[in-house]
Amino acid sequence: MRVTHAERDRITEVLREAYAEGQLDEEEFDERLGQAMAAKTRGDLEPLVADLSAVPTSAATSAIGARGEPTQTERLWAMGGHLSGYFVSLLGPLIVLLVQGNSPYVRAQAFQALNYQLNILIAMAVAPIALWLIVTIPIYVLMLVGWIVLPLVAGASTLLGSNWRYPFTYQIVKDRRTTR
Secondary structure (H helix, E strand, O other): OOOHHHHHHHHHHHHHHHHOOOOOOHHHHHHHHHHHHHHHEEHHHHHHOOOOOOOOHHHHHHHHHOOOOOOHHHHHHHHHHOOOHHHOOOOOOHHHHHOOOOHHHHHHHHHHHHHHHHHHHHHHHOOOOOOOOOHHHHHHHHHHHHHHHHHHHHHHHHOOOOOOOOOOOOOOOOOOOOOO
């Protein structure tokens, strides 16, 4: 089965912990990190962490996972991050990020929700300024429909365990853990 971004993120985190604890030298860390980024199947990832003894087995096990999917709790938190935008806009994804930010899956989805809410907030603020143009009225309506529909789709998608990415969304806030 093909490797997901969440699985790569988990393996990367395990490798970083092993490097920080001195289990891997810089050259071996770089080599394994490159192999993790190039991995196509879960079988390609397993040998990268199999010999790392000081890494807790739960971290290594959760890195691969039985089916490589996020847990039910992670999926619920990720869904909450997407749907909370209806009630508290940017605050919802931020709270999810603060409470469950250690999970790579929840973290990635919280950043997606946060960026989407930021994009919508900026677009809704700019749209009334340009409202005198006829063309902006249909765009404003499309943005409103998107704000209603897309978080619902994102919530359902994350509840099923997939990595949702909002279309036409500029990534204003980036995760420093994954962009190093």
